[in-house]
Amino acid sequence: MLKKVLVANRGEIAVRVVRACRDLGIQSVALFEPADRGALHTRIATECVPLNSPKSYFDQDLVLEIAKSRGCDGVHPGYGFLAENGAFVRACEEAGITFVGPSSEVIFAHQDKIKALDWARRAGFPVVTHSAQSYGEGDRALLEADAEKMGYPLTIKSCSGGRGRGERPVKSPKQLTAAVEAAQTEAQIVYGNKRVYLEKSVERAHHLAVIVIGDSDGNIVHLGEREGSVQHGNQKLLEESPSPFLNPDQRAKLLRAAVELARLFRIRNVASIEFVADENGDFFFTEVKPRIQREHPVSEMVTRIGIVGAQFRLAGKEKVHYRQEDIRLRGHAMIVGIRAEDPWRNFLPTPGKVERLRVPGGPNLRVDTYLFEGCTIPEEYDPYIAKVTAWGHDRMESMRRISRALEEFTVIGPATNLPLFLRIMNDPAFQEGKYDSTFFGPALLEPIGDEEHLKDLAVAAAFAYASRNLLFKPAVTERFLGGWHRDARRLPGL
Numbered sequence: 001m002l003k004k005v006l007v008a009n010r011g012e013i014a015v016r017v018v019r020a021c022r023d024l025g026i027q028s029v030a031l032f033e034p035a036d037r038g039a040l041h042t043r044i045a046t047e048c049v050p051l052n053s054p055k056s057y058f059d060q061d062l063v064l065e066i067a068k069s070r071g072c073d074g075v076h077p078g079y080g081f082l083a084e085n086g087a088f089v090r091a092c093e094e095a096g097i098t099f100v101g102p103s104s105e106v107i108f109a110h111q112d113k114i115k116a117l118d119w120a121r122r123a124g125f126p127v128v129t130h131s132a133q134s135y136g137e138g139d140r141a142l143l144e145a146d147a148e149k150m151g152y153p154l155t156i157k158s159c160s161g162g163r164g165r166g167e168r169p170v171k172s173p174k175q176l177t178a179a180v181e182a183a184q185t186e187a188q189i190v191y192g193n194k195r196v197y198l199e200k201s202v203e204r205a206h207h208l209a210v211i212v213i214g215d216s217d218g219n220i221v222h223l224g225e226r227e228g229s230v231q232h233g234n235q236k237l238l239e240e241s242p243s244p245f246l247n248p249d250q251r252a253k254l255l256r257a258a259v260e261l262a263r264l265f266r267i268r269n270v271a272s273i274e275f276v277a278d279e280n281g282d283f284f285f286t287e288v289k290p291r292i293q294r295e296h297p298v299s300e301m302v303t304r305i306g307i308v309g310a311q312f313r314l315a316g317k318e319k320v321h322y323r324q325e326d327i328r329l330r331g332h333a334m335i336v337g338i339r340a341e342d343p344w345r346n347f348l349p350t351p352g353k354v355e356r357l358r359v360p361g362g363p364n365l366r367v368d369t370y371l372f373e374g375c376t377i378p379e380e381y382d383p384y385i386a387k388v389t390a391w392g393h394d395r396m397e398s399m400r401r402i403s404r405a406l407e408e409f410t411v412i413g414p415a416t417n418l419p420l421f422l423r424i425m426n427d428p429a430f431q432e433g434k435y436d437s438t439f440f441g442p443a444l445l446e447p448i449g450d451e452e453h454l455k456d457l458a459v460a461a462a463f464a465y466a467s468r469n470l471l472f473k474p475a476v477t478e479r480f481l482g483g484w485h486r487d488a489r490r491l492p493g494l
Contacts, residue, residue, distance in 0.1 A: 001316045002026055002074040002098060006067040007045065008057060009078030012368045012386060013294070014041035017076045020308040021046075029070050031057065035378035040370045057081040058192070060088040067097055074315060076100040076308075080382075083291040084160075086111060100315045102269050102290040109265065110288050113159055114197055116265070120285050123264055125257060128276060128284045129200035134159045136195050137184065140177075146198060147176060153201040156183040160191035167234045169201060202284065205229070205437040206245050206277040207236070209289075210258035211299045213310055214267040219320045222255050222262075223299040223307070224329045229437045230424065233347070237417075237440065238336040238424070239295045241302050242329065244395060244433025250281045259324075261285060269314050270307055279436070294337070294387070297366055301333035301391040332395045334402050338369075338386040340377045342415040343445060351379035356412035360405035364391040367405075377414055385416070395433065399425060420444065 004027040007017045014030060018041050021028040030045035033056060042048035049066050053059040060082055067075050075092055077083040083101065090104035101107075110116050114134060121127045129150065135143040147154055147170070156179055158166025166187030168179040184194040207228045214220040227243035228236040246254065258273040265271075271290045277283040296307045305327070314320075341347045357373045369386035371377075377385060388405050392398030403425045406418055423444050429435050 001318075002100075002312060004029065004046075004070070004072045005074040005076050005100065005312075006063070006070065006072040007031065007041065007076055007078070008063050008082055009076075009080070010036050010039065010041060010057065010370075010381065011384065012370045013078035013292075015044065015370050016368055017078060017308060018045045020306070020312065023306075024309060024312055026074075026312065029066070029072055031063070031066065033057075033380070035380045039375070040372055060085060060091065064088070064091055064095060064097070067092075068095060072097060074098040074100055074312075076311070077291070079291055079294055084111070084289075098315050100269075100311050101292075102267065102271065106266060106268065106290055110290055111160065113157070113287055116288065117285070120261060120264065125261060126282070126284045128202065128286050131198035134195045134197040135180075140180070143180065143196075143198070144173075144176060148173070150198060150200055153203070155199045155201050156180055156196050157199055158183065158187035158191060158193070159195040159197055160187060160193040165190045165234075166196065169234075199286075202276045202278050204279045206243065207231070207437060208243060208246075208254065208275045208277055208283065209239075209272045209293070209295075210255060210275075211270065211272050211293070211296065211307065212258055212262040212267055213270055213307075213314070213320055214262055215314055215320045216268055216317065217319060218263065218266075220259050220262045220267065221320055221322065221324045221327060222259050223303045223305060223327065225251065225254055225258075226295060226298055228295065229435060230430070230439055231437060232440050236295065236337070238334060238421070239298050240332065240334040240395070240398070241298050242332065245277070245436075246281065250277075250283075254283055257283075257285070261288070270311050294384075295335050297368060297387065297389040298333045298335040301364075301366065301389055302329050302331060303327055304330070331391055331393045332398045333389060333391045334398050335387055335389040336402060336406070336421045337384060338388065338409070338421075339417050340383040340385050340411075340414045341417055343417050343420045347417075349379065349383040350414040350416070351377045351383065352414040353377075354411060354413045356410065358408065358410035360388070360408035362401070362405070365389070365401060365405055367409075371411070385411075399431065 005021055006029045007014050018028045027046040030042045030048040031051045032042045033051050053062050082088045086104050086107040089099045089107055092099040117127045117130055131146050152172055154170045156168045166183050168183040170176050170179045183196050188194045208225050210225045211223040212220055224241050225243055226239045226241040228239040230237045261273050265288055270292055271288055272293050274286045275283040276286055300307055340350045342350055353376050354371055357371055359367050366389040371385055390398050390402035392401055406421050424430055
């Protein structure tokens with residue numbers, strides 16, 4: 001087992017990793033920039049070190065130097081930043097520091113996403129239709145010609161990242177130029193690489209992912225599938241496990257394919273195998289994410305397996321100590337991602353000070369967050385502030401539990417997307433599990449005209465007005481305390 005680990009990340013995932021270190025008896029070193037001075041992950045870590053670099057958490061040379069100077073024998077990258085940087089992983093290996101994740105060989109193999117897709121197709125797995133090459137800044141004419149050959153709708157995807165950042169849907173040739181520019185600009189900012197490729201879109205798709213765990217002996221197990229088809233701006237809003245879309249035969253086929261693909265790609269730690277499925281249930285491999293994912297708690301809830309702890313044990317050369325038949329997929333779990341943004345103002349980020357905070361609790365409920373009362377949500381980073389995960393014996397119970405938690409969750413200060421999730425939970429199509437990638441639309445952001453809801457809003461507005469305009473404490477004048485004024489108003493004969 002590792003002795004001392006540098007946590008090369010921030011926010012809720014840094015808190016999650018530091019707590020896992022403490023559970024395992026591992027010392028932790030937290031990094032922080034000026035905007036994160038005093039953040040929760042720095043308060044609970046064994047040590048904390050300032051990261052003074054214009055490159056922020058992407059400065060792999062400085063991060064590695066801090067790990068060496070602090071005597072760390074391991075680095076955990078969380079997700080994002082350096083989590084899929086093959087050069088950084090190789091530098092750690094050469095320095096004798098354990099990278100908690102896949103080897104540099106595995107990460108380099110997946111950085112060329114087109115080759116990975118071709119590799120899977122040659123092995124007999126169905127894959128999404130994609131362009132034969134990637135495109136840089138000077139390849140616009142070639143990209144347009146290939147897009148015309150493939151046909152629309154298409155998805156432009158970054159060669160360096162997964163679904164989300166550096167990805168743009170394109171429904172017609174008129175949208176292509178603007179979408180390519182936006183995707184390349186975002187990919188350059190997030191990954192430092194502008195290259196993109198084309199993927200044929202699957203209409204009314206279901207986005208499915210399977211977490212797999214593998215050891216150095218090639219033992220691989222899966223932790224069931226998750227569905228993340230409720231998305232906005234290519235970002236998953238929520239996920240659930242198991243998928244309400246798959247039937248038992250489709251599920252068995254998908255999970256078997258995920259394990260075989262993990263074996264094909266020589267996964268030796270924790271990774272996610274990602275697919276899209278069409279409305280008939282036919283699924284297609286899209287990519288491997290060789291790292292822990294933001295939504296991993298939903299898989300932990302249905303399996304009761306600590307995935308971050310498993311990462312540390314595998315990094316310490318331990319083996320997968322359970323067989324697939326020992327892993328029971330129990331009940332149903334949902335996870336929602338809370339962000340400091342206003343859905344009714346075009347999802348504008350809302351950084352600022354958290355004046356008051358109430359975090360929900362109760363059985364089979366989990367909240368991962370870096371928030372505490374009085375902390376500041378910085379404007380320099382992604383506005384993702386918390387995730388709420390709920391487990392139930394069935395889908396309805398988990399949905400009711402997470403709805404109750406969302407109603408209890410209170411953040412006074414910056415606006416959040418909490419009200420949006422309550423709308424999703426009350427949507428009939430979502431409640432029935434009959435949704436796909438087209439689910440999220442303008443209707444979810446329209447004003448609610450329900451009479452009871454309007455009454456509640458009126459009461460809330462009245463209390464808010466009263467509290468903001470109560471500039472003095474009411475007092476009763478002394479001359480009214482004697483009772484003479486009441487006697488003067490008494491009617492004759494009474």
